[in-house]
Amino acid sequence: MKIFRIFILILFLMTLSAFAVEKEASFYTKLEGKEVRCRLCPNNCRLKDGVRGPCGVRENRGGVLYTLVYGGIVTYHNDPIEKKPLYHYLPGSYSFSIATAGCNLHCLFCQNYSISQAKPEDLPVLEASPEEIVKMALSLKSSSISYTYNEPIIFYEYVYDIATSAREKGLKNILVTAGYINEEPLRKLCKVIDAANVDLKGYNQEFYEKVVGGDIENVKRSLKIMKEEGIWIEITTLIVPGMNDNEDEIRDMCRWIKAELGADIPLHFSRFYP
Known part of the structure; x- marks a missing residue:
């Protein structure tokens, strides 16, 4: 069955048409002097003309903010959904999984750094329209599409149109x-x-600032919004020895999850591989 799925995917890839990998971005504000303010993530980057954000994929060109990864994936797999990991949503099914280059965080322990910390021009890209991605998933009998491996927020427009x-x-x-x-x-x-x-990478603001490059309160807010919007949520924490393995902090994190999200939220602890 696995060989058959791969064969079907290869046949489909041979039919793909060329597709642009640049598009005007969503959620930004035009400022004076052709500067822009990106409003997609809490970094809220202010970018001068010709400057790219630290995510590596959003660039100001003449006062217009562009996403440089729309329509261009750098990897894809048809994964068991448990690999996401999701253990309590469509169990036993397959999820067609895609990624682009880039990330809006810079975790020192990133397990997918080869794509998350790369620029799109540094990696081989398969160009595919949103409709073609959906056709790939259907051809493989997938039950879902997963936006994963790197941070899907940075290819927001592509995710939204595919979804x-x-x-x-x-x-x-x-x-x-x-x-x-x-x-x-x-x-x-x-x-x-x-x-x-959702990767809740630890439960310590200093850890988030120094090791992740973000603010934990923004992540906690996102979790509460997803719960409010009716999204099925499972949480993963990658345990990095000596960094986020303090037992008291883990207990505090579990208490917060129970109090704010509910006792039925699955929590996965993953092993770190150097």
Whole structure:
């Protein structure tokens, strides 16, 4: 069965058409002097003309903010959904999983750094329209599409359009994310997302600032918004020895999850591989 799925995918890839990998970004404000303010994530980057954000994929060109990864994936797999990991959503099914380059965080322990910390021009790219991604998933008999491996927030526009098309074809949409996104774009995205595995990378603000490059309060807010919007949530914490393995902090994190999200939220602890 696995060989058959791979064969079907190869045949489909041979039919793909060329597709642009640049598009005007959503959620930004034009400022004076052709500067722009990106409003997608809590970094809220102010970018001068010709400057790219630290995510590596959003660039100001003449006062217009562009995403450089729309329509260009750097990896794809048809994974068991448990690999996301989601253990309590469509168990036993397969999820067609895609990624682009880039990330809006810079975790020192990143397990997928070869794509998350790369620029799109540094990696081989398969160009595919949202409709073609959906056709790939359907050809492999997948039950869902997962936006994963790197941070899907940074290819927001692509995710949204794929997810919208996928829903029309009866596929579910899964976000595997660090949850580092502003409220307005998150609430819009929740309208087309069915389930999410959120990386709660630790429970210490200093750890988030120095090791992750973010703010834990923004992630906690995102989790509460997803719960409010009816998204199925599972949480993953990658345990990095000596960094986020303090037992008291882990207990505090579990108490917060129970109090704010509910006692039925699955929590996965993953092993770190140097």
